[in-house]
Amino acid sequence: MQILLNEVQYYKNFDELARDVLEMAKESMPDRLIYLTSLTKQQQIILKLSESHPDIRIHEGMEIEVNETVCNRIDFVNNTPLVLEDMSLETNLDNLRAALVAANINSYLGIPIILSNGDTFGTLCAVHTDAMIINKKCVTMLQRIAKLFSYYLDLERLAYRDSLTGLYNRQFLYKYFEEISTTGGALLFLDLDGFKKINDLYGHDTGDLVLREVALRLESFVQTHHGFAVRLGGDEFIVNLVDISNREDIRALADMLLSRLSSWDTQLEAFNLSVSIGIVLYPPEENNNLKVLLKNADNALYRAKANGKNSYQFF
Template identity: 30%
Template sequence: MDMTVVSGLVAAAFAGALGGRLSTATTMRRLRQQNIVLADQVRHDGLTGVLNRVGLEQAYAATNAHGRFLMVVDLDAFKSVNDDHGHPAGDAVLTTLGTRLAELASRHHGWAGRLGGDEFVLILPGSTAAVAQQVAMHATAPIITTSRSGSVHVRASAGIAYAAATTSWSSAVADADIALYHAKQRGDVTLFVAGMTYPQRPSPRRRARDARTTN
């Protein structure tokens, strides 16, 4: 066989093999990027962009070696926003709160997330009670926006709990939630203390939640 022909066949085979490897590498990179995007979507709330419950639990687990403060933030009378101004206005309020909490979390090297509905969580590792309470004051500042039907003014409440390294996620959320109920009754940010229980007279928020649970 002519050596020129042989050389051409070898070159073509080499080019084909190289092209195949490049194509495979490109495909693998694309698949890895898609997996990263999908993993990010699994961990984040689609509306607000903050972590969802799965992402929050993972972030909390990442701080298991140290104590941290966990804060539950809940909007007051949020249902009336949807009823009076429509769901787009309600979504705008949720997005505004999510952005605010994400900025606070970034500033304090923590994480922000949405448990569901109008309930959000902040995880503050390596913080102090005083700092956590200051953060809560910023987190619960009134949200003022506008809709087609007029001005929207929403307040928020926050309950804070210290979670030691050995405290489970569910226990930390429960403690902060108890503090939140007291915060709604007192009209002020509340820090959970040992022995604190849910108020004997449930707040409207708790009655609404209980009704949803039993229906």
């Protein structure tokens, strides 16, 4: 599950650690511009640069469509660095040629930053305007630095992730509304129907498997819609949809969630496992009190369950 850029700003000493990483990498490759990125399925974000470079046209906070980046060519599955000493000779980069010329980059080293659970965080990169030899010892050193940085990321993300499902937890949700949320949206409070029977009959191990599967389906859902998913605890989840206020659009998304969480294999089908959803809208640029929003969404959820479950209600 991908790390939101919003999450990173909560990490203790992230800026300081990022600077240390870049300085250590710079000692190995002093003639290169070194930078850290984060990657999602849609974008690459330039997080930190070792220094501003007058001839290389990338900057902190820069967002690039992931298909237009060299970093997207890294083998993240096998955690293998990408070494391109003279990018002008790489015919497989022809579709990126205009972007490379615009950035004025012709030598590239990209080190994947992989978390302990196999998720991709981003890259540690070293670039130059000219074709340059890339020493194997330098590659190994940057790999070690990236690995140490991934250990730090693992420790920090534990504070904002649910240990069972990997979704965001209640602490992240509160932080988001206290410190980040400036756009309006919709808070969807989800509660599984029939889950208690599964725990009672098959035990908590099977129940945990169901919760993980629900989390995967919610994560897939929010990756294609602007928002994030949270496990509050037990079989209660939150889907926060950002910058959406049209009720018809929200109804369509709620219908999608009902469909995704009501189709199961034959063993679970007998329990009529489904989901009930309470929905509350909140306006932009206001101090939205999360406790009030959750209370209102829970009220709507109660009415959805009272109306026969496997349904949703607006507050």
